[in-house]
Amino acid sequence: MDPIYLAGVNDPATYINWGWLSISVPNLIVILIMIVLFALAILLPFPKGRDRS
Amino acid sequence: MTTRTADRAPAAKRADIASREWKGPWRRYDIVKEGVIALVVVSILTVLLAGLFSSPDEPPLTFQGWATSAPDNFYATAVQELAGTSTSAGYGPPYNTAADGISVGPLAPQQRFGVTHPVDAANDFVITPLRSQLQSADVTDALATWDSASSDQQTAWATDYDTALTDADGDATKVADGDYGPVPVLAQGLTDMASAGALDGILMSQGVFYQTDFTKQILFLGDGSYLDDAATAAHLQGNTWGMMNETGSYPGQAWLWLYSFWYQIPQFNSDNPDDYLTSHADAIIFYIMAVLSLVLLLLPFIPGLRSIPRWIPIHRLIWRDFYRTQPKS
Numbered sequence: 017m018d019p020i021y022l023a024g025v026n027d028p029a030t031y032i033n034w035g036w037l038s039i040s041v042p043n044l045i046v047i048l049i050m051i052v053l054f055a056l057a058i059l060l061p062f063p064k065g066r067d068r069s
Numbered sequence: 070m071t072t073r074t075a076d077r078a079p080a081a082k083r084a085d086i087a088s089r090e091w092k093g094p095w096r097r098y099d100i101v102k103e104g105v106i107a108l109v110v111v112s113i114l115t116v117l118l119a120g121l122f123s124s125p126d127e128p129p130l131t132f133q134g135w136a137t138s139a140p141d142n143f144y145a146t147a148v149q150e151l152a153g154t155s156t157s158a159g160y161g162p163p164y165n166t167a168a169d170g171i172s173v174g175p176l177a178p179q180q181r182f183g184v185t186h187p188v189d190a191a192n193d194f195v196i197t198p199l200r201s202q203l204q205s206a207d208v209t210d211a212l213a214t215w216d217s218a219s220s221d222q223q224t225a226w227a228t229d230y231d232t233a234l235t236d237a238d239g240d241a242t243k244v245a246d247g248d249y250g251p252v253p254v255l256a257q258g259l260t261d262m263a264s265a266g267a268l269d270g271i272l273m274s275q276g277v278f279y280q281t282d283f284t285k286q287i288l289f290l291g292d293g294s295y296l297d298d299a300a301t302a303a304h305l306q307g308n309t310w311g312m313m314n315e316t317g318s319y320p321g322q323a324w325l326w327l328y329s330f331w332y333q334i335p336q337f338n339s340d341n342p343d344d345y346l347t348s349h350a351d352a353i354i355f356y357i358m359a360v361l362s363l364v365l366l367l368l369p370f371i372p373g374l375r376s377i378p379r380w381i382p383i384h385r386l387i388w389r390d391f392y393r394t395q396p397k398s
Contacts, residue, residue, distance in 0.1 A: 025122050025318040031304060036333050038310050042320040058386050 093391050127303075127316040132272070132286075135295040136263035143263060145231075145239045146293040147256040150190040152227035157288040158190035164288070165189070171352045186284060191227070194289045195259050198271045208258035211251030218250065226250035308338040328358055 029040040039047075136143040149155035153167065161168030162179040163186045170179025199212060215223060230249035237243040241253065262268050272286050290296040305311035312329040315321035332338055337350040346353065369375050378384060385392045 026126050026316075027318055028303070029314075029318040038304075040304065040314055040318075040321065042315070042318050043313060043323045046320040047323055058383065062390070 093394070122319070125316045125319050130290060130296060130299055131266075132263040132268040132290070133266040135290065135293060136260050136268075139293070139295055140260055140264065141239050141241070142294050144241060144256050144260045145234055146289075147195055147259045148227065148231050148234055148252060149292060150194040150289070151223070151252055151255065152231040153190060153224065154228065154231050155190055155292040157188065157292050171349055173349055173352045173356060176352075176356070188285060188288060190288075191223075193285055194272075195255060198262065198268055199255065199258055201271050202262065202267060204258060207254050211254035211258065214251040215255060222250070226252050307332045327361070328354070331357060 025042075029042055031038055031040050032044065132143075146155060150158060153159065157164060159167045161170040162184050163182060164184065165188060166184060170177065172180065196212070196215065199208060204212070218226070226249050229247055230244070230252040233244045233247055233249070234241065236245070241257075244253075259268070262271075272289070273280055273283075287296075300306050300311065303311075303316050304314045305316075307329070310326075310329050310333065312325045312332070313321045313323055331354040332350065336344070336346040337354065339347045342348055364371065364374070
């Protein structure tokens with residue numbers, strides 16, 4: 017029996033071509049998520065712990 | 070001395086900063102707890118995403134698939150292996166001594182390490198597989214004729230047929246008459262074997278019982294157009310950022326963007342494979358990346374580059390609570 021996946025991603029990806037730059041949409045999504053996480057890590061305030069002093 | 074005094078001043082300033090008492094808030098921090106939380110979160114995410122997306126499930130490339138979908142190309146490649154004109158047969162070290170290998174200036178690693186993984190294209194890819202199975206009478210006779218001929222005669226038969234086949238645009242039925250010895254029968258015998266699926270198992274079984282070395286299969290596949298066409302279809306060619314890509318709609322190795330970037334420069338992938346930068350692209354790009362890696366490693370010691378955090382003070386954003394309380398310098 018063939019396995020059933022909730023999301024099939026074995027079909028060919030869509031590629032965005034911009035001049036000499038070519039990037040797949042899945043790669044672009046991952047890169048954008050990394051940039052967003054980086055921005056959040058910088059901008060979000062540190063959680064406030066119990067001050068010892 | 071003046072010089073010593075000049076050196077001592079910045080050093081004293083650094084020591085002063087390092088020994089300054091921390092005036093900001095303190096709080097308890099448990100690195101083990103943080104590590105455990107990270108492990109649990111990543112494990113849950115891994116299981117969830119694996120269940121949702123699975124992993125790439127591309128059908129394997131096989132010799133049977135090659136010989137069935139492109140029999141003319143497989144046949145022509147078998148002839149090239151016999152003639153020693155295929156890419157792998159003329160590669161040089163580490164597989165054979167047919168060429169010196171790529172060198173950039175005094176750096177010639179292929180020559181330096183020599184032939185460490187010997188591959189005899191004609192025998193490993195054609196003759197030995199044919200001999201490993203019971204063949205039809207004409208192939209058996211062709212093998213006997215090949216074995217009884219001198220090495221020069223074998224090469225002459227195979228190169229003449231390879232040239233004639235190229236002149237006929239790869240169509241074996243249009244090859245001009247000539248003395249090609251047993252080469253056409255051997256090439257056809259191997260094509261038939263591959264079409265039936267026998268070659269995949271036989272090439273795999275060369276060597277040890279539990280085979281994990283697929284060098285020969287990959288070299289043979291790489292000599293024809295089958296592997297190349299599959300790579301093009303899956304956007305995996307080096308000159309189309311293929312190093313970053315993955316089969317299907319999965320994200321690939323995006324972190325290899327810089328390594329892949331150099332291959333997009335026209336000088337490294339020109340249409341003329343004899344251009345120096347194109348023919349030496351792998352070696353030159355490897356050295357470029359090695360130099361850049363050294364620069365990254367030695368960043369704290371490189372004047373100018375090490376001052377970038379002062380020009381782009383992202384750390385002041387991260388530790389803004391602390392810097393807000395500090396007097397502006």
